[in-house]
Amino acid sequence: MANLPTDFAELEPFSEWILPSEYDRYGKRIASSMDELQAFYDAAFPRLEDGAEYLKSVSISGISDEDRNLLWLFSSLVTVSFPVEAWRQPRVPDSGATSIDVVVEPRP
Amino acid sequence: MAHFAKPVEGSWTEHFGLATDPVSYDDSITPEQYALEREAIFKKTWLNVGRVEQLPKPGSFFTKELDAAGTSVIVVRNSAGELRAYHNMCRHRGNKLVWNDYPRVESSGMCRQFTCKYHGWRYDLDGKLTFVQQEEEFFNLDRDRFGLVPVTIEEWQGFIFVTFNPKPQPLKDYLGRLGAGIEGYPFGMMTQKHTYRAEVASNWKLFIDAFMEFYHAPVLHAKQSVGEESRKLQGFGYEALAYDIDGPHAMVSSWGGMAPPKDLSMVKPIERVLRSGLFGMWEGPDVGELPAGLNPARSPAWGIDSFLFFPNFMLLVWKPGWYLTYHYWPTSYNTHIFETSLYFAPPQNAFERLQQELAVVTFKEYGLQDGNTLEATQMMLESGAITEFPLNDQEIALRHLHTTCREYVAEYTGSKAAAPTPISAAS
Numbered sequence: 001m002a003n004l005p006t007d008f009a010e011l012e013p014f015s016e017w018i019l020p021s022e023y024d025r026y027g028k029r030i031a032s033s034m035d036e037l038q039a040f041y042d043a044a045f046p047r048l049e050d051g052a053e054y055l056k057s058v059s060i061s062g063i064s065d066e067d068r069n070l071l072w073l074f075s076s077l078v079t080v081s082f083p084v085e086a087w088r089q090p091r092v093p094d095s096g097a098t099s100i101d102v103v104v105e106p107r108p
Numbered sequence: 109m110a111h112f113a114k115p116v117e118g119s120w121t122e123h124f125g126l127a128t129d130p131v132s133y134d135d136s137i138t139p140e141q142y143a144l145e146r147e148a149i150f151k152k153t154w155l156n157v158g159r160v161e162q163l164p165k166p167g168s169f170f171t172k173e174l175d176a177a178g179t180s181v182i183v184v185r186n187s188a189g190e191l192r193a194y195h196n197m198c199r200h201r202g203n204k205l206v207w208n209d210y211p212r213v214e215s216s217g218m219c220r221q222f223t224c225k226y227h228g229w230r231y232d233l234d235g236k237l238t239f240v241q242q243e244e245e246f247f248n249l250d251r252d253r254f255g256l257v258p259v260t261i262e263e264w265q266g267f268i269f270v271t272f273n274p275k276p277q278p279l280k281d282y283l284g285r286l287g288a289g290i291e292g293y294p295f296g297m298m299t300q301k302h303t304y305r306a307e308v309a310s311n312w313k314l315f316i317d318a319f320m321e322f323y324h325a326p327v328l329h330a331k332q333s334v335g336e337e338s339r340k341l342q343g344f345g346y347e348a349l350a351y352d353i354d355g356p357h358a359m360v361s362s363w364g365g366m367a368p369p370k371d372l373s374m375v376k377p378i379e380r381v382l383r384s385g386l387f388g389m390w391e392g393p394d395v396g397e398l399p400a401g402l403n404p405a406r407s408p409a410w411g412i413d414s415f416l417f418f419p420n421f422m423l424l425v426w427k428p429g430w431y432l433t434y435h436y437w438p439t440s441y442n443t444h445i446f447e448t449s450l451y452f453a454p455p456q457n458a459f460e461r462l463q464q465e466l467a468v469v470t471f472k473e474y475g476l477q478d479g480n481t482l483e484a485t486q487m488m489l490e491s492g493a494i495t496e497f498p499l500n501d502q503e504i505a506l507r508h509l510h511t512t513c514r515e516y517v518a519e520y521t522g523s524k525a526a527a528p529t530p531i532s533a534a535s
Contacts, residue, residue: 022302022469048381055459063458071458075465081378082473098479100472104303104449108461 004073005066007054008047014040017076018069022102025072025079030090034083041084044077060108068108112347112363112405119501120351126507130496135513136311137490142441148520149419149513150176153356154262154269154282156421156435157183159449161266161299162216163191167233170216171196171206176312176420176438177272181259182206182222186233191263193270194235194256198224205231205256222256231256266295285354286415289401290425297393298430298451302468305447306475310482311489312420312436312444313509318478319434320416320505322346322362350405351504356418356512358505361404364411364427384463386470387411392429393453403427416505418512429453432471442486448475 003015017040019025029037051074058067083090115123122128135141157172162183169184180196182205198205203226208215221238222231230239235256243249259270262279264287269279280287308315318324323346350361368383368390369375379385402425403410415423422434432450439445450468455461488494499507 022465022472026472045377048378052381052459052462055462056457058458060455060458060461067458071461074462078378078382078462078466078469081376082469085376085378086473092473092476094480095476096480096483098306098308098476098483100304100306100446100448100475100479102302103305104301106300106302106461108458 003066003069005054005070008051008070008073011044011047011073014043014073015069017044017080018072019076020068020072020107022075022079022105025076028076029079029083032090034088034090037080037083037090041077041080044073045081048074048077063108071108112349112407114501120348121501121504121507124351124353124504124508126504126511130498131507131510132495133489133497133510134495135510135517136313136486137441137492139441141517142311142438144517144520145438145513146176146178148517150174150438151178151272152516152520153273153419154271154276154279155419156267156269156417156433157181157193158268159266159295160191160263160268161296161301163268165189165218167218167220168216169206169219171214172270173212173214174437179272180204181270182256183261183268183270184233191261191268192234193259193261195259197257198226198229199237199254199256200224200227200229200240265291265293283417284357286352286357286359286401287417289404290399290415290423292399293402293425293431294395295431295451297395298453300452300454300464301449302464303447303449304472304475305445306479307439308444308446308479308482309442310444310486311442312438313513314482314485315434315436315444315446315478316416316420316422316509317503317506318482319422320358320360320414320509321503322348322360323500323502346502348502349403349407349410352404353504353508356516357416358508359413359415360505361407361413362411363407363409378466382463382466384466386467386474388426388428388430388452388467389460389463390428392427395429416509418509430467442490446475446479 003018004011019028051070055071087093114120117123158170162170163185166185166187166189169182171180171182173180181193182196183193186192196205203224204211205222205224206215207213228241229237232238235258237251237254240246240249240251259272260276261268261270264279264283325346348360348362352359364387372380375385383390402413410427412424412426417423420436423431425431430452432448435447437445450471452464455464
């Protein structure tokens, strides 16, 4: 069974970014190199516009596994966009040992 | 040059009758002052501990650790559907009544009664002692005398507050004009909640200081904006649309041109595609007519109002139809737990869920920048190398917070020096 909806099959090589918790998405980001983050961003960002259109047709209740995976994959793209578009490094500059951790998050 | 009008007095600070001298931060650097604040502030005022959505039906409960008030409370909906709060403590030998695995970790759930892990004493949802193990071994034990110790609880607009003050002002009166001004906002429709928590190595007031002024935003958060826009923002600086102060509470009303931005090149690529960002979804839900207390300057540029309900509850209402809360729970004079919850209308589809994710994560990126700055500030304040600090007019809410804390402590200690302690410019 495919991880992602057919139209987004080209993103299958990045299925390790299908992570249902923001805690894990952020953890993977700061454990990655800028090259790894850039590679994921360069593959996924050009599909975001199509992904956005597609996800508009997906209702939260009764969401399928593939559609949910796509939601979490693009959620990882959101997390990765900060180092790629703003920071030029995986961590927030000057954030040092500070952590702000998610304790409640809605997961369809 | 001023971009937004100020009161006739020439400044917000003078308009609200506050001093303009440099201030001392000696209220943030000693265990002694924190001990006084626990008694004078956290055991006297109303404390927001949650929302009614956390207690959907009879038997729903959560616990709240309140180091600043020296206790833990159970908040529960009883069988009649009413809110109740109790000290989280068994009447037998004082064991903490409700907890899982780790006694310092908060818990929540559904139950019909509370059973102590130690000797099995049971209490119903109204706090009545209903079962005593080997009751015949006790000496004339009158169960009616050994119910859970109640804590005063009240609800306002779905927000649940408790107080340890034996003679509290009614909550609605306590929240005053600023509270009354936002009644009717549809907080109850925004049930999609994300909560974050951080342990911060600073005095609790310093984080409130950071979030009650935006003077820092164009500088500390410069890199969050696209290059040209960032330079423009720094040159522009920051001015609020309006400030308001009522009793111990304060608010700042701020502009926000980012939802949607006037020019798409102002924002990052991901924001352009998802039509969302720090200010939330550009096209938010219809929240109807705003209550009179929001956007008090009636500015078309309005973006966000930040309320501080003394001592430690901040409520931020954003123009695109969502809100968030901040709580700062002191654990010592130089540490506190920071909690924030972001509340949205439930997403209609998976795209809206993704838009909300961008708003949430953007908030976190800003928060991470703010958090580390606080530890740096705390360290140097404790050095005592400098003891007076000039605050500008855009920092009025900080000045007011520290002034209010000093007044509460002074009232508690019965000191005649009830006045704030600005350092005299003449000295």
